[in-house]
Amino acid sequence: MDFLLNCAPFSAKMALIVQKYGGTSVGSLDRMRNVAARLKRTRDEGNQVVAVVSAMSGVTDGLLKMAHELTPTPSERELDVLVSTGEQQSIALVAIALESIGVEAASITGRQAGIFTTGSHTRGRILDIDPTLMNQLLAEDKTLVVAGFQGVTPSGMIHTLGRGGSDLTAIAIASAIKADVCQILTDVDGVYTCDPRIVPNARKLPEISYDEMLEMASSGSKVMQSRSVEFAKKYGVIFEVRSSLNNNPGTLVLEEHPAMENVVIRGISIERSQARVTVIGIPDAPGMSGRILGALADAEINLDMIISNIASDGFARHSFTMHSNDLGKAQAALKPVLAELGSGAKVETESGIAKLSAVGIGMRSHSGVAATMFKALGDAGINIGMISTSEIKIAVTVDERHIEEAARAVHDAFKLDQEPVA
């Protein structure tokens, strides 16, 4: 456990800490003063700090509203120029708040932070970071306040990074400046074994592996966007999800270490408002699946679970889950495909379902996990619809009306309310 000791926040002297504050945390001048006070405290404890901040909540929406009043289809290039001003205002104001309490600070735009991006406007991807200026200002012992969510292309065009972009900025910067720890300060206390509003005895996790976090994120646990976690995993950036409202330790997200496998299930996530589409009567011939999946992809429908098998009549059937908002679009996309598949093909749909996912790397080395889960649901009288598994996840669909009961039953079955025994 050397590893954990090395990266526990505040344990090391003169650690370099990146702290990310979201739009709510800097949503007013008073809240900015709170952020400044917290940054000062972290400094006073002997650390250097780089804050990554979002736009004040409401500012981005206000700017977008103006753009859409001018035209329903503003260009994404100009939207990036427009909305990136929100973060730029935040960094200046937080830096001023810091200076007003005697902390030498410097605001840093995405461009000044050397965040180079690629990809499309409004959803840029980080290509590279040139931390020269940040390192120079850190050497002068300044506290830095960096604009989240933004960067520039190598030719100097402004990009925003899309949803969750400020988390991504924080993690990427932590990597570039070799920070000792990266804290994502948010309105939750950390990552829980399940949503505490649904499972009252859910427990805050002290740590979770990148892969588990990714499975939780893609299964409806909306603490962070997947790509920030993927970026952190790729560059080995340990980060901590913790509350901006208190000083409780949060949840460390990091590469798995052997002791983590002792826990079979790390947590449970649920996703509501799912729908199922099943195409039946598909001739068992090459290219059919590709044709169906291609039509749904062309319609920009995100599929979640995908299951297919051969029925006793020799025809194949494919089932997919998706957000129920996409159901109509999926039916329309499949119509021309059905005609090609022949007269026996048809589409069945079901909405009002929800997905429950149990996630844990310990699953790889423990048997009987699925059996425990299915028995718990059966004992609670809950029918299981589709099942899909990955190496570290078992997901099932259930009637949406039973999803909370299902979550509690599975949480209890794996005793997730109790500290695991070492």
Place this chain on the structure above:
Amino acid sequence: MDFLLNCAPFSAKMALIVQKYGGTSVGSLDRMRNVAARLKRTRDEGNQVVAVVSAMSGVTDGLLKMAHELTPTPSERELDVLVSTGEQQSIALVAIALESIGVEAASITGRQAGIFTTGSHTRGRILDIDPTLMNQLLAEDKTLVVAGFQGVTPSGMIHTLGRGGSDLTAIAIASAIKADVCQILTDVDGVYTCDPRIVPNARKLPEISYDEMLEMASSGSKVMQSRSVEFAKKYGVIFEVRSSLNNNPGTLVLEEHPAMENVVIRGISIERSQARVTVIGIPDAPGMSGRILGALADAEINLDMIISNIASDGFARHSFTMHSNDLGKAQAALKPVLAELGSGAKVETESGIAKLSAVGIGMRSHSGVAATMFKALGDAGINIGMISTSEIKIAVTVDERHIEEAARAVHDAFKLDQEPVA
């Protein structure tokens, strides 16, 4: 007059025109739509256009107010980062408004425009412009919308350019991209022989020389800041002051040409709320003037007229004019100096005076100008206080209560309401 024909707006085909719009012109989405429509019209007439825009009126003040709520003394570095977002929002919104009416547009920040600055934060000076990106986008036939009032230091720190900064941006860009004409669109129709609110028969000037414009600006005619005019003179940028509300031709500001000397007085400007400070009983010894002026400069008092002579008693006396708001500060600054000058020295002050300046390059080749002016004031029964002259200006102080009458008398004496005879 080849010169004038070459640079008259709209006369040339495919001219490259820079148009500057102030904060009032882009003060609402509707006004931005008007600006976009005007830019489109200029384009439809066969020109390429680069718009330079300010922040929406009110936005800059709102941002400054937030900063000052955090602390009475926000750092100027952060103020620049903060307020430069105002222009950045304007350029994106105007570009969107252009695109919404079918004009291909691109917003350009000060940094993207390659505007490199030096000097202090909140009052940067333009060092150089690298127009590479602008030229590239113009070659793609885009209409450019450039953020006024901002630039970056060679190391990438954001600077704002201080008062009148957007005019300066427009003129500097016109120079850098070799524009055919630069139009400063404002809420006045052009430069007048005198303020039409005071002299109802004042006439709009078709042209004025840089030097005359500078003298007018420094004498209270607040159409433009002096440094924008100085920059234009230095780089030979011809610009036109015209109204953003109509299509009337405005006033061309340009290097003097021989025909301009036919006019003795181009215009009259007045400045109210002036005060006079006279130091009497100064020993006639070296260093005394420097001591007095140094004390006033240290107190950051802008002196306007400075007159000194030796009185019959052998002691020197110095008189200065300044804004009456500075009077108290000047008295305080002179107190310690008086003690050094000896027991005979004392300070006399007078407030409630105003300055009238008659400006014209024709003065250099015409005699009797001062005589005509003093006679006109005398005939009107107006006492003259201090007198100061430059090569192209005669300035006098009068009792502030008589300044409007004085302006009308001098305007009539030089027949400024009439077109000059060629």
